[in-house]
Structure formats: C-alpha cells, structure tokens
Amino acid sequence: MKRRLVPAVLLSLCCIVPASLAQNADAPKSGPRVVTLDIHGSMPERPGPLDWLMDGDAEPTLREVIDALHDASTSDRIDAILVRLKDPELNIAQIEELGAALGRVRAAGKKVMVFGEAYGNAELLLGSYADRVIAQSGGPLSMPGLFMEEMFLADTLAWAGLKADMVQVGDYKGAAEQMGRASPSPQWDQNINQLLDSQYANLREQMKRGRKMSDQQLDAAMEKSWMTDAQQAAALGLVDSVVDLPNLSDDLSKQLGGKVAWSGGLIKKASTELAMDNPFAILQKLSQKPKASPGGPAIAVLHIDGVIVDGESSSGGLLGGGDNVGSRTIRNAIxxxxxxxxxxxxxxxxxxxxxxxxxxxxxxxxxxxLAAKKPVWVSVGSMAAxxxxxxxVAGDxxxxxxxxIVGSIGVVGGxxxxxGLYEKLKVNVVTRSRGPRASMFRSTLPWTPEEVELVRGKMKETYxxxxxxxxxxxxxxxLAKTAEGRLFTGSLAVDLKMADKVGGLSDAIADMADSLxxxxxxxMDLPGAKPLEEVIRDAMKGFASSPVRGGAALEPVA
Incomplete structure (x- = not known):
C-alpha cells in the first residue's frame, strides 16, 4: 500500500521522509542496521498552526511516527529500531498506539529496543512492547501504579460565601460534583473506581504479556519499585540490561550479533535552507498560504480535540489556557x-x-x-467523553x-x-430585570425550587x-448499562457495543482505504492550517477576550 502523508499545510520546503526511503546508500551493511526514534516531550496529534513555516524543525505527529514505523517494518534496509526516551509526555492511549506499531515492526522480524535514562509508569509500559528494555546505569525507576486525586470544594466555596447551584441528568454524571459537593456521591465513586480498575487492569495485562511475568512476579516487582534504581529494576525483571550511554553501541552489538551500523533517525526531514539574511526570502516565506485541498484521492482526518464550544475554535492565546474546538469551525471543515x-x-x-x-x-x-455522501468513521484518542x-456516534x-475513555452519556449545568462573597466584600448588588425569567441569570442567589425544575426539564430534553x-x-x-454518565475504557466499550474495534488512527485509515x-x-488533516496573519490574530485574542460569557451558566454541558 502506498500512502502519501500530507498535512493541510504547504510542503514545498519541508517533508517527512520515512527512514526506509532516506537511507544513505553507502551506509555500512556488514552489521545490523539500526535506526533511532527519539521521543521527547509531548507528541502532537496533528500539525501545529505554524508547522508549515518551520522548515523541517516541527515535531512529527503521532500519525507520522506510526506511519514511519509501518514503512520501517517493510524496509529491507533496517534490521532494528532503538527508541530513545527523553522525558516523553505521552498519554496511555498514545502509548498503546505506538506499542501496536512497534508490535508490527517486531512481527516483521526486526528487533525493537528501548533505552531510557529514567523510567516511570509510561516509559515502562511503552518498553513492554519492545524486545529489550535498557536502562541508564544509576538511573531512577518508579512503578507505583495508578493514582488520582479529586478536590471537592463545596465547603471551601461556602467558606468564601459562594454556592455552586448545579443540576445534572444522569446519576453517574459527576462532572460538577467537585464544585457542588463536599465528597463524591456513591455513583460517582463507583464510576471513577470502575474506570481506574479497568485502566489498571489494561496496564497490568500488557506488562505481564510484554515482560513475560506472572501476577505474583509483577506484584513483587511493583511492591519494590515504587522508588528504585536501574540495577534493582533489572533484578526485578522490569528492564533487561543496565548500561552507561557511551557503552550502548557495544551492548546493542552484543545483543544483535554484530557491530551496529547506525543508519540515522527513523524520521528524516528534508528541508530547503531559508536564507535568514535575505529579507526578500523571508517575506516570500511569510506570504505563503497553507495548502487547502489535496492534489489527488485523499482521506480526511477531521480533528475534534479540546473542549467543545459554540462558534469558532480557539487556542489559549498568548495568555495560555486549553484549546477549544468550535462547532462553526468543524462545520466549515465538513x-x-x-x-x-x-x-x-x-x-x-x-x-x-x-x-x-x-x-x-x-x-x-x-x-x-457528510456520512450520507461519504464514509465517516471515528478514531478515539485518549478520550471521547x-x-x-x-x-x-455520528460515525458509522x-x-x-x-x-x-469513552461514554459519560449525560448532561450537567449550573x-x-x-x-455570600459579595457580603464578605461589602459589595451591595442591586438587581433589575424585565421579563418573566430574566432574573434566573442573577449572580447573587441560587435558583428557587421552581427554577431548578425548569432547568432540570431543559436538561432532560437535552439528555x-x-x-x-x-x-x-x-x-x-x-442504555441501562451505558448511559447516566457512566465512563468506560475502550476495551470495555467494544464489549458494550459503544465502539466497534480496538485500533488506532492508522488502523482506521488503512481499513477505510482498503474498504474503498x-x-x-x-x-490530510482538517481543519487546515491558517495563514500567518490569522494565527497572530488568534494568539492576540487572549488580551482582548473576556473569560465570562453572558448566560453561559445555563448552557447545558454534555
């Protein structure tokens, strides 16, 4: 299968070339040929807004890395891959997608090794998909298990003179409980514990499978590895060998049965040098527009990532904050x-x-x-809640x-x-309203029982x-088993008919291509990249936009 990976940006100056196509023809072939994959920091799901201006310096996306691994699995110029872990920040779903891709490399008869200077839960989980896990001599290792904390703020808000007046439809829909309660409800407690149990079970099963450990061996290893070092981790079976980085080549040569011939990085970026001392070249570059449409047959990858809002998508701007995905932006992309x-x-x-x-x-x-005209499938990353x-559920x-994390079929608002806070601050608020329900938007008092029922009725319509x-x-x-705000892991969601198949984005793309x-x-990734002037304008919105939207308190949240 031949695929051309083209993000929705101009690629005239920068393209990603799989290592299998970019090897030096004169590279030594007497020993095992090893390419490296460096993973440092977070791995983006799609190209950034300015990646098309980066001249080859942009970080590869998760899909680009997985497709490069696919190409490596079929290359006759690669014998092994060394994954270098440099403080990676991957979520568990990304690790599972990368792990599946590494498994395909191993199934093709090639070796996969992982080297890290420090290991935690995430690094060890990724290492469990490899043939061999190598730790830096003297490096730290910690695998205590999964842990989470929730803060319930009702008493704190009361102390400050505030009251969270929240309405939810769905007994297990606990998104607002941290604001409205002093402790979790039994339903929310059950919901979160079930989710944590399922994620922990997935982690344990993969560690046992990858490290060839029994339950008893894994329990013993985790009991001692809440904080340990590389040497003890090797004795516990969590890593295979301990080496100092300068001796890594010798260790790999010993394991692979011949002197390693390093063949560069798994992902090589070909770029044209931009003359920074030439103002005309810089202006020409900045005046370019990102690519807006494919040049031939294509599969679109439409990204719905971040908090869902009405209107346009937005980033945190220069003031920071999370990303929002807007309904108007997505409809335009559709x-x-x-x-x-x-x-x-x-x-x-x-x-x-x-x-x-x-x-x-x-x-x-x-x-x-869109689905009435063209096939629409869905790939869930870390969460579709x-x-x-x-x-x-709009996808086929x-x-x-x-x-x-899948589910949370429910509605909450408030x-x-x-x-009370106004009184503490000696602020006298005078309210005036016109209209039968205009005062429901008041900031001073909670809803009356009648108003609560009105809000609940609107929430029930949405539910x-x-x-x-x-x-x-x-x-x-x-719905009796899946609705009311319940949360599930992907593996359970398939059993409950909430999803169809366990697989990553690249699996979905390949399967759709085969079906067509x-x-x-x-x-091609959508929504597409924006011209530079739009990116700058969006970044400046953080200085001019108010964080408060009128009437937002009554907007149902799904």
Whole structure:
C-alpha cells in the first residue's frame, strides 16, 4: 500500500521522509542496521498552526511516527529500531498506539529496543512492547501504579460565601460534583473506581504479556519499585540490561550479533535552507498560504480535540489556557470535505472531554450530513467523553484504544451564587430585570425550587436528544448499562457495543482505504492550517477576550 502523508499545510520546503526511503546508500551493511526514534516531550496529534513555516524543525505527529514505523517494518534496509526516551509526555492511549506499531515492526522480524535514562509508569509500559528494555546505569525507576486525586470544594466555596447551584441528568454524571459537593456521591465513586480498575487492569495485562511475568512476579516487582534504581529494576525483571550511554553501541552489538551500523533517525526531514539574511526570502516565506485541498484521492482526518464550544475554535492565546474546538469551525471543515471530490472518506479523530451540548448537536448534524455522501468513521484518542462521544456516534464505525475513555452519556449545568462573597466584600448588588425569567441569570442567589425544575426539564430534553443520537448510531446498545454518565475504557466499550474495534488512527485509515480500494492516496488533516496573519490574530485574542460569557451558566454541558 502506498500512502502519501500530507498535512493541510504547504510542503514545498519541508517533508517527512520515512527512514526506509532516506537511507544513505553507502551506509555500512556488514552489521545490523539500526535506526533511532527519539521521543521527547509531548507528541502532537496533528500539525501545529505554524508547522508549515518551520522548515523541517516541527515535531512529527503521532500519525507520522506510526506511519514511519509501518514503512520501517517493510524496509529491507533496517534490521532494528532503538527508541530513545527523553522525558516523553505521552498519554496511555498514545502509548498503546505506538506499542501496536512497534508490535508490527517486531512481527516483521526486526528487533525493537528501548533505552531510557529514567523510567516511570509510561516509559515502562511503552518498553513492554519492545524486545529489550535498557536502562541508564544509576538511573531512577518508579512503578507505583495508578493514582488520582479529586478536590471537592463545596465547603471551601461556602467558606468564601459562594454556592455552586448545579443540576445534572444522569446519576453517574459527576462532572460538577467537585464544585457542588463536599465528597463524591456513591455513583460517582463507583464510576471513577470502575474506570481506574479497568485502566489498571489494561496496564497490568500488557506488562505481564510484554515482560513475560506472572501476577505474583509483577506484584513483587511493583511492591519494590515504587522508588528504585536501574540495577534493582533489572533484578526485578522490569528492564533487561543496565548500561552507561557511551557503552550502548557495544551492548546493542552484543545483543544483535554484530557491530551496529547506525543508519540515522527513523524520521528524516528534508528541508530547503531559508536564507535568514535575505529579507526578500523571508517575506516570500511569510506570504505563503497553507495548502487547502489535496492534489489527488485523499482521506480526511477531521480533528475534534479540546473542549467543545459554540462558534469558532480557539487556542489559549498568548495568555495560555486549553484549546477549544468550535462547532462553526468543524462545520466549515465538513463543508470542505463535502465539496472536494478528492476526499473519498473521513476519519474523525476525537480527543475531547465534551463541552457545549448545542455545539455537540451541531457537529453531529454536520457529520451525519457528510456520512450520507461519504464514509465517516471515528478514531478515539485518549478520550471521547460526553459531548465527545455525542460526536463519535455520528460515525458509522468507532475505533478505540484499549484505555481510551469513552461514554459519560449525560448532561450537567449550573451556576455559582455569589451573594455570600459579595457580603464578605461589602459589595451591595442591586438587581433589575424585565421579563418573566430574566432574573434566573442573577449572580447573587441560587435558583428557587421552581427554577431548578425548569432547568432540570431543559436538561432532560437535552439528555433525551443525546440518548436518541446514541441509540440511532449504536445499534443494540443497552442504555441501562451505558448511559447516566457512566465512563468506560475502550476495551470495555467494544464489549458494550459503544465502539466497534480496538485500533488506532492508522488502523482506521488503512481499513477505510482498503474498504474503498484505495492504494495511492493522501491523508490530510482538517481543519487546515491558517495563514500567518490569522494565527497572530488568534494568539492576540487572549488580551482582548473576556473569560465570562453572558448566560453561559445555563448552557447545558454534555
């Protein structure tokens, strides 16, 4: 299968070339040929807004790394891959996708080794997919297990004179409990414990399978490795060997049966040097526009990542903050896919905890309209919860990673009543309203019982619409077992008919291409990159935008 990986940016000056195609023809061939894959920091899901200006310096995306591993598995110029861990920041779903790709490399008869100077849960989990795990001599190692903390702020808010007035539909929909309660409800406690149990079980099963350990051996290793060093970790069976970095080549040569011939990096970037002392060259570069459409048959990867909001997508701007994915931005991208005949299908890549229920419905409608014309499948990254799952059920097929978080079918909304704080601060608030329900938006007092029932009724309408979308998209699903805000890992979601298959983004793309009999095609990320002036304008919004939106307190959140 031949694939051309083209993010929605201009690639005239920078392209990613798989190592199998970029090897030096004169490289030594007498010994095992080893390429390296450095993993440092986070691994983006899609190209950044300015990657098309980076001239080869942009970090590769998760998909680009996995596709390079695929090419390496079929290359006759590569005998082994060394994965260098340099303070990676990967979530568990990304580790599972990378691990599956490393497994395909091993299945092709090539060796995979991992070397790290320090190991934690994530690094050891990734190492469990390799043939050999190598630790830096004297380096630290810690595998205590999974741990989480939740802060419940109702008493703190009361002390400050505030009251969280929250309404939820779904007994297990505990998204607002940290604000409205002093401790978790039994349902939320059960929900989170079940999710943590499932993720921990996935971690243990992979560690046992990859490290060839029994339950008793893994328990003994974890009991002692909450804080240990490389030497003891080797004795416990968590790593295979301990070496000093300067001796790594000798260790690999011994394990591979011949002097290692280093063949460079797994991902090589070909770039044209930009003359920084030439103002005309710089201006020409900055005036370029990112690529907006594919040049031939293509599969679109539509990214729904971040908190779902109405309107346009936005980043944190210069003031920081998380990313938001906007319904208008996604609908515009859907229109681009619909109108371009080169797009033969669409994979919706979701990594979202949810957000606005109305925005989720707008996205769902757009995806269903697209699905009437072209195949629409879904790939879940680390999470498709609440509004994220609302969007997911618009797809005809859903792929999940074993530890993806899926579900949270429910609705929550509310506001903060601030009268007590105003009194503490000696602030006298005078309210005036016109209209039968205008005062529901007051910041001073909680809702009256009558108002709570009005809000609950609106939430119930949203919940009923949400569940109707789920049952329409997921034939045979049992809402009594899956709805009410319950959360599940991907592996359990498949069993519950909330998803169809365990697999990553590259699996979904390859399967769709096979189903469409596509052998030569592009893969293009959407929404596409913006021109430089738009990126700068968006970055400056943090200075001018108010963090408070009028009426947002009553907006149902899915």
């Amino acid at each position: 229109e681009d896919i619909l109108e371009d005949d080169n797009f033969k299908g669409c994979i919706v890549r979701i990594d979202s905890p949810g957000g606005s229920a109305t925005a989720s419905e707008v996205m769902w409608q757009g995806l269903r309209r 609440s509004g994220g799952y609302y969007c997911a 097929k859903i792929y999940v990673n074993p530890s993806s 506001k903060i009543a601030m009268q 009923d619409l949400f569940t109707s979308r789920v049952t329409a998209g997921r034939k045979g699903i049992d 009999s596509m052998t030569d095609y592009e893969v």
